[in-house]
Amino acid sequence: MSQPINRRAFLGQASCAAVGSTSILSTLLNLRMASSAAAQSMPAAPNTDDYRALVCLFFAGGQDSYNMLMPCGTEHAAYVTTRGGLHDDAANPGGLALSQSEILSLGNSGMLLGLHPSMTGLRDLYTQGKLAMVANVGTLNERITKTQYNSSGAKLPRGLYSHSDQQQQWHTSVSTETRGIGWAGLAADLLHSTSNDQRISMNTSLSGNNVWQSGNTLFPYSVSSSGAVALSDYNNSNASNLGDTNRTSTRTAAVNSLLGQQYQNLLESTFSSNMRDSIDTGLFFSASVNSIVLTTLFPGDTGYTGTPAGYTLANDPARSLAAQLKMVVRSVAARAALGLRRQTFFVSYGGWDHHDEVIDAQARMLDVVSRCLTCFYAALEEVGSQNQVTLFTASDFGRTLTSNGNGSDHAWGGNHFVLGGAVNGGLVYGAYPDLTLTGPSIVTSRGVTLPALSVDEYFADMALWLGVPPGSLSSVLPRIGNFYTPSGTRPVGFMKP
Template structure:
């Protein structure tokens, strides 16, 4: 075959980047969600924060030319230390450190600077403080006035599996990230957002040994977090408006290395949401015989049946990207799919 293989095959960092960008033959700084946000963010009238919100820090997937990820933690956004609220009335003659620091920072943010670097830095900092304050106010109010009935791993009163507690459950961090995600969805109208993306990273799947034990533990973590997530989405009436999908660097070899399996191609993914044509497996199941037509090496590496571009095109169309705009979001989409024809894969209700 004359087709060009993806660069950095079997490399975690390269393959993660390619799942974020949907460009497999070169390094790219823009992610497909970031490029989609560049097109869609104008529809978020009077948006107070970026439509791309991350619970796992900066990432390529949500990086666009105009927009990038707005990072939050499980307690929401974070204002500068000892800072009360933006543009508070300066307090004179007080010993309250928070009030003094608030007044000092507000004074700096209201200055007019001639130096371009100073002006840009101050403008960005001002925008960041305003966004953080707006997000924090709405986020805090979301559970103060309307607390969830659904419990998540990490909550004190969550019913833990035998031997686990709120401080020892391996699902506690991911559970609280999903809780913060649902709280963020709940306040989308307060933030002026009609379209959003969210990013959560849960690593540790590189099982070169102890595959069954490791998978049983990690799949249980994901399963319990998704149960709480789905129930909480139902509480706020958003199950039909939100789609969750997964992406991972690569699948594993069919052959064993003696204790586990090694790096391969492609991978499996699942999609969850009220807009999903669910209960089905999409793509053809491969012939797993080591000399079968779907296996490309003696190590048992199978050739994927559905391209990443088709997978992401289906999600981008559901998010609101038009068929004509797909090539600007997914540069290689025409290699696998003709925009405007039938749905790329068929798993979404488009």
């Protein structure tokens, strides 16, 4: 019978006492191929003509999206009243409304709507038919009315105004329970083995581990904006230089000693095998994406000319998000080398919990989003993949329409957008609510909007486009049957076939 082994004995047997196990385990989680059910044999590289990728841009913190998409026609007066009047730093610092002249009109039929003045690049993509707005989306267990909400007879999402609960529900689409399995992870469970080479998970994260991409057999493959995240102080090309006393060579020799051992203990053997796979996979991924050179300039790149006044290339607030989105494009362009026909990408842009200073902070952050996504779409066009990649936004929740004095608080329904050549763009989907506090979609005196579209319907359009069969949609979005029955018509309609 195998005897229990303590940590000290394990490290001693592994000939790696100089290598801390905590950092190795952390990196192993970051680099793992993320497919415990992957086939051992490598199939032929798939036909990349059928390639499709979905990118989730998550606005962590709960974006005040009723100042991202707002009325600019006759309904503007109600918007101004509910939001506490026009914002003025001196005369009305607590007012959250923007003036009609500032708003970038979308020229849509029905209620005339427009975008925040910082979003000129995205407004242009909208008018070109490459971007669609989706109004008043949120977590729902079932369709409910304002009367049902007020009578306490409705089945509401658990932890309705909680950051952690609502983030988890946006990742999973399930608002009745806590789950660690996301809908992109479940989609990957269905699609990965039949669509992709098995060396790299179809789910790639630029923002670390996340629930959205976690499935039953697949997990997100975490990379940085520079490529695969490698073991610190490990140099694969310097592995034979054992006589050097510098830190990298010492650590490299120690890790290679660990990997070179033959282990009888199953835990040790699995640990060693997974680490070797992780290192090899990281080298393979980095080599593939590093072969891609983009000429499209992103914020922070030498020669980029869109940096706002008061900033330089080095401190442009858009640098971080731009670098993540640039890596997404490079990964897309490397899909043939990676052997992928289906991918998802997760990018998180945090800092949207604006209980204070919402006007100034949102103007700065929406400018970052607009500039980065304008470059992102141009780079997709450069590599010829604009029709094969769809980006959508998500967030914890919308925010209250009324001011708390200098910001807004946690609420429910919010507005989002979808970007890509496969999008039926130039339209606003869903039902934008009447923003008067007595309106049929406003369920509290603080101006909380009752969602008109469930996250299930929003996600279903994209899951079907990605390739999830209609008959399997409920295995990816477990509550979709409460809102939609798969048919020839998609629930919202913003995706092309």
